[in-house]
Amino acid sequence: xxxxxxxxxxxxLEESFEGLExxxxxxxxxxxxxxxxxxxxxxxxxxxxxxxxTFGFNNVTEFTHLVETLLDEMRDGRREIVQNDIExxxxxxxxxxxLIEAIKNETECNDEKIDITTKLLEETLxxxxxxxxxxxxxxxxxxxxxxxxxIEWSIEFVPDHxxxxxxxxxxxxxxxxxALGEVxxxxxxxxxxxxxxxxxxxLYLQWHITLLANVTEDDIKEIxxxxxxxxxxxxxKKTATETAPIVSSSEVNKTNSDSQQPEQIPTPSEExxxxxxxxxxxxxxxxxxxxxxxxxxxxxxxxxxxxNLINLMGELVITQSMLSELGNxxxxxxxxxxxxxxxxxxxxxxxxxESVMRIRMLPISxxxxxxxxxxxxxxxxxxxxxxxxxxxxxxELDKTVMEQIGDPLVHLVRxxxxxxxxxxxKRIANGKSEQGTITLNAYxxxxxxxxxxxxDGGGINRKAVFDKALEKGVIxxxxxxxxxxxxxxxxxxxxxxAKELSDISGRGVGMDVVKKNIQALGGRIQVESVEGKGSTxxxxxxxxxxxxxxQLVRVGTxxxxxxxxxxxxxxxxxAESINRVSGDMVLYRLREDNVPVLPIYQLxxxxxxxxxxxxxxxxxxxxxxxxxxxxxxxxxxxxxxVIKSLNENYQQVEGVSGATILGDGSVxxxxxxxxxxxxxxxxxxxxxxxxxNSANTEEVTP
Amino acid sequence: xxxxxxxAEIPVEGEYSLEGIDFITSGEQFLTFILGAExxxxxxxxVEEIRSWEKPTKIPNAPIDVKGVINMRGVIVPIIDLRLxxxxxxxxxxxxxxxxxxxxEKENSTKTMGFVVDAVSDVLNAEEKEIKxxxxxxxxxxxHYIDGLVNVGKNVVTILNVQALQTIEQHQ
Numbered sequence: 076x077x078x079x080x081x082x083x084x085x086x087x088l089e090e091s092f093e094g095l096e097x098x099x100x101x102x103x104x105x106x107x108x109x110x111x112x113x114x115x116x117x118x119x120x121x122x123x124x125x126x127x128x129t130f131g132f133n134n135v136t137e138f139t140h141l142v143e144t145l146l147d148e149m150r151d152g153r154r155e156i157v158q159n160d161i162e163x164x165x166x167x168x169x170x171x172x173x174l175i176e177a178i179k180n181e182t183e184c185n186d187e188k189i190d191i192t193t194k195l196l197e198e199t200l201x202x203x204x205x206x207x208x209x210x211x212x213x214x215x216x217x218x219x220x221x222x223x224x225x226i227e228w229s230i231e232f233v234p235d236h237x238x239x240x241x242x243x244x245x246x247x248x249x250x251x252x253x254a255l256g257e258v259x260x261x262x263x264x265x266x267x268x269x270x271x272x273x274x275x276x277x278l279y280l281q282w283h284i285t286l287l288a289n290v291t292e293d294d295i296k297e298i299x300x301x302x303x304x305x306x307x308x309x310x311x312k313k314t315a316t317e318t319a320p321i322v323s324s325s326e327v328n329k330t331n332s333d334s335q336q337p338e339q340i341p342t343p344s345e346e347x348x349x350x351x352x353x354x355x356x357x358x359x360x361x362x363x364x365x366x367x368x369x370x371x372x373x374x375x376x377x378x379x380x381x382x383n384l385i386n387l388m389g390e391l392v393i394t395q396s397m398l399s400e401l402g403n404x405x406x407x408x409x410x411x412x413x414x415x416x417x418x419x420x421x422x423x424x425x426x427x428x429e430s431v432m433r434i435r436m437l438p439i440s441x442x443x444x445x446x447x448x449x450x451x452x453x454x455x456x457x458x459x460x461x462x463x464x465x466x467x468x469x470x471e472l473d474k475t476v477m478e479q480i481g482d483p484l485v486h487l488v489r490x491x492x493x494x495x496x497x498x499x500x501k502r503i504a505n506g507k508s509e510q511g512t513i514t515l516n517a518y519x520x521x522x523x524x525x526x527x528x529x530x531d532g533g534g535i536n537r538k539a540v541f542d543k544a545l546e547k548g549v550i551x552x553x554x555x556x557x558x559x560x561x562x563x564x565x566x567x568x569x570x571x572x573a574k575e576l577s578d579i580s581g582r583g584v585g586m587d588v589v590k591k592n593i594q595a596l597g598g599r600i601q602v603e604s605v606e607g608k609g610s611t612x613x614x615x616x617x618x619x620x621x622x623x624x625x626q627l628v629r630v631g632t633x634x635x636x637x638x639x640x641x642x643x644x645x646x647x648x649x650a651e652s653i654n655r656v657s658g659d660m661v662l663y664r665l666r667e668d669n670v671p672v673l674p675i676y677q678l679x680x681x682x683x684x685x686x687x688x689x690x691x692x693x694x695x696x697x698x699x700x701x702x703x704x705x706x707x708x709x710x711x712x713x714x715x716x717v718i719k720s721l722n723e724n725y726q727q728v729e730g731v732s733g734a735t736i737l738g739d740g741s742v743x744x745x746x747x748x749x750x751x752x753x754x755x756x757x758x759x760x761x762x763x764x765x766x767x768n769s770a771n772t773e774e775v776t777p
Numbered sequence: 778x779x780x781x782x783x784x785a786e787i788p789v790e791g792e793y794s795l796e797g798i799d800f801i802t803s804g805e806q807f808l809t810f811i812l813g814a815e816x817x818x819x820x821x822x823x824v825e826e827i828r829s830w831e832k833p834t835k836i837p838n839a840p841i842d843v844k845g846v847i848n849m850r851g852v853i854v855p856i857i858d859l860r861l862x863x864x865x866x867x868x869x870x871x872x873x874x875x876x877x878x879x880x881x882e883k884e885n886s887t888k889t890m891g892f893v894v895d896a897v898s899d900v901l902n903a904e905e906k907e908i909k910x911x912x913x914x915x916x917x918x919x920x921h922y923i924d925g926l927v928n929v930g931k932n933v934v935t936i937l938n939v940q941a942l943q944t945i946e947q948h949q
Binding site for chain 2: 633678679680681719720721723724725728729730731734736740741742743744754
C-alpha cells in the first residue's frame with residue numbers, strides 16, 4: 076500500500092506558509108499576551124511539524140519540535156512570556172520559512188541563521204529545564220536520553236467506526252509507534268459484524284498494542300493526536316525493565332483481561348491492516364528526490380463566490396437550451412422571442428464575467444499582513460516607537476496586482492519609518508507624542524483602488540528636495556514648481572535627500588523603481604506632505620487588469636479606446652470657445668475651465684481627417700484633477716474590452732496602456748491618459764528648447 | 778494553412794524550388810527566406826508559423842521598422858519589417874508578402890513576434906561545422922544579429938540570431 080506522497084507536497088508547502096504567516100502575526104500580537112493566541116501559534120507549529128514529518132522533511136521537523144517545545148511551556152504556563160522569547164520565536168519563524176522555501180526550491184538549506192537560532196532555542200529551553208518536564212528529549216537527536224530504561228506501554232486503541240472516512244489510516248499510526256521502539260500489535264475483530272451487515276467503508280477493528288520504548292506518555296499521545304476525537308485510547312504503563320523482553324501475545328492477554336479478547340484472525344479483505352508486526356522504518360521519501368517543481372499558483376476562493384458562479388452557469392445553460400430550441404424551428408414570428416433570448420444571454424454573460432473576475436479578487440489584507448512584522452523589526456532597528464494602523468483590509472484587489480504591489484509598498488513603508496518618523500527626542504521637542512504612527516489605508520475610489528501610506532513624521536523638506544534636484548541638474552534654477560511637482564522629483568532615478576545612508580533606505584535607488592512598478596500595473600502614485608506634520612503617499616491602482624469599459628474613437632484610419640472612467644464629456648467644438656494662448660497652446664473653454672487641447676494625430680504621428688480644433692470632436696478626459704481635451708475625428712461605440720498586454724510580446728509604449736481585440740478581430744490600442752499628457756509635455760518642452768536654441772544661435776551669428 | 782498555400786505559390790522549378798525535406802539529418806534545420814536579393818535563415822524550431830501579410834494596427838511613435846501589432850488567435854503579436862530593420866530591399870506590401878512568426882524564450886517567458894520578409898524559400902539542413910563565422914566588417918546588418926554563414930551551392934545564407942532579432946530599439 077503505497078501512496079505517492081509527493082503529490083501532496085505543494086499543498087503542504089502552501090499550508091505551511093499560511094501557518095507561518097499566522098504564527099508571525101500572532102506572535103506580534105502576543106506582546107499583549109493571551110491564551111488563545113498562544114494556542115493558535117502552537118497549533119500552527121504543530122501542523123507544520125506533523126506535515127513535515129509525514130513527508131520526511133526531518134530538518135523542519137526537528138527545528139519545529141524545538142519551537143513547539145518552547146511554545147508548549149508557554150502554553151502550560153510553565154514559562155513566563157518575555158519579549159526576548161518572542162524575538163527568538165520570530166527568528167525561528169524566519170528560519171522555518173527558510174527551511175520550507177528550501178524544500179520548495181529543492182535546494183539544501185544551510186543558512187547559518189538556522190544554526191544560530193537552533194542554539195538560541197536550545198539555550199532558552201535549557202534555562203527552564205529545572206521547572207519543566209523533559210519534553211525536549213526523545214526527538215532532538217543529540218540529546219541523550221536520561222536513562223536507558225525501556226518502558227513497556229500497553230495501548231488500547233478502539234477507533235470509531237468512521238475513522239478511515241476522515242482520512243486517517245491506522246497503519247500510519249502504527250508506523251509512527253514503530254519508530255519509537257519495539258511494538259507488538261494485535262487486532263481484535265470481535266466487533267466485526269456479519270458480512271451482510273458490514274459497511275465496507277467502516278472500520279470494525281480494535282487494536283491492542285504493546286510498545287517497548289523509552290518514551291513518555293505524551294510522546295505516545297502525540298502520535299494519536301490526529302485521531303484523538305475519533306477513538307477510545309487507553310494508555311497504561313506496565314513495567315520499566317532494564318532489558319527488553321519480548322512480550323508475547325499470551326502475556327498481554329493475561330494482564331489485560333478486559334471484555335475484549337484479542338483474537339488472532341486473518342485480515343478481512345477490505346481492511347489491510349489487522350495484525351502487523353511493524354519494524355522501525357524511516358519514511359522512504361527522505362532519500363527520494365522530490366519532483367514537484369512545476370509552479371502553479373492557486374487561489375483560495377470563498378464558497379459563496381463559487382456558488383454564485385454555479386448559479387449563473389445554470390442560468391446560462393437554460394438560456395442556451397431555450398435559444399437552441401428556438402433555432403430548431405425558426406420563423407419570423409419568433410424574432411421577438413429570439414431578441415429576448417439574446418438579451419438574456421447578454422445579461423448572463425455579463426454576470427458570469429463579473430463573477431469570474433471576482434474570483435481573482437483578494438482582500439488586500441494579504442498584502443498588508445507582512446507589515447506588522449516589518450514595523451516591529453524596523454522600530455527595533457531604528458529605536459523609534461511606531462504604531463501601525465491598518466484600515467480597509469477587506470478592500471478587494473486583483474491577485475496579480477496584489478502580488479506585484481507588495482514590494483513597492485514595503486519600500487514606501489520603510490521610507491516612512493526611516494525618513495518620515497523622527498527620532499523620539501525630536502518628536503518630543505516638536506511637541507508630538509513619543510510614538511509615531513504609520514497608517515495604511517485602502518479604499519475604492521471610482522474605478523481605482525487607493526492605497527494610502529501615511530506617517531505623522533517630519534514631512535518632506537520641500538527646499539531640500541528642490542536644492543537636491545538643482546544639484547543633480549534635474550531642474551534649472553529658474554523653474555518655479557508647485558509642491559506636487561517638487562514632490563514628484565523624489566521619483567527621479569538616483570534621488571535621495573537623506574543625509575546619511577542607512578541600511579533601511581536612502582541609497583536613492585528605489586523610489587523610481589517604485590514608481591515604475593506602479594506604472595507597469597497601470598497605476599500612479601501621488602505625494603502629499605506638510606512639513607512638520609507628516610506625509611501621505613497615495614498609490615492608485617486599477618481595480619482589475621483584465622477588463623475595461625471603453626469608448627471607441629477614430630483618429631484618421633486608426634481606432635483607439637479611451638477608458639470610459641476617465642471621460643468627463645464629449646463635445647462638438649464651438650469656434651467661439653477656442654482660445655490660443657502663450658504661443659502655440661490651444662485652450663478650450665468648457666464652462667469655467669480652460670481645457671488644453673491635445674491633438675492625438677500629432678502626438679502619435681498619424682494622418683487625420685481634421686487637423687484643426689474647429690473641425691473635430693473633443694473628448695474631455697480627466698486624470699489626477701487635470702482635464703485635457705483629446706481631439707478625435709469620430710466617436711464610435713461604447714463597449715467592454717478585454718485588456719491585452721503589449722508587454723507580453725513587445726514592450727511598454729508611452730501613451731498606450733494596452734491593446735484589445737475588437738469584434739472584427741482587429742487590434743485597437745487603449746489610450747493611457749497620463750501617458751498622453753506626458754508625451755504632450757515632452758513635445759512642448761522640446762519645442763521650447765528648439766525655440767531657445769534657435770534664438771541663441773541668432774544672437775551669436777551677427 | 779499558410780504553409781501549404783505558400784508552398785503551392787513557390788515555383789516548383791527554378792531558383793527557389795522546394796527540395797524534399799529530409800527529416801533524418803544530424804544537423805540543425807533552418808528556414809531560409811529572402812530579403813531583397815539576399816538569403817537569410819533562422820532556426821526552424823523557433824518558427825511558430827508563416828502568415829500572409831495583413832495590415833497591422835499602428836503603435837504610436839514606434840521605431841520605423843515596427844509596423845504595428847496584429848491579432849493572432851487572441852494574442853497580440855508585434856510585426857517588424859526586417860527589410861526596414863536591416864535596410865535591405867524595398868518595403869513593399871503585396872499579396873505575396875510574408876510574415877514569419879518566431880517564438881523565442883527569453884528571461885523565463887516566451888516572446889512571439891512576426892517578421893516581414895519578401896518570401897520564404899527553403900528548409901536548409903546544416904551541420905554545425907558547416908556554419909562559418911561571418912567577417913567582422915561591412916554590411917548593413919549589425920554583427921550581433923548574425924550567428925554565422927552557410928554556403929548553399931553558389932549562394933551564401935546568413936543565419937540570424939533569433940534572440941537578438943527580438944530586441945526592440947527604444948521608442949524615441
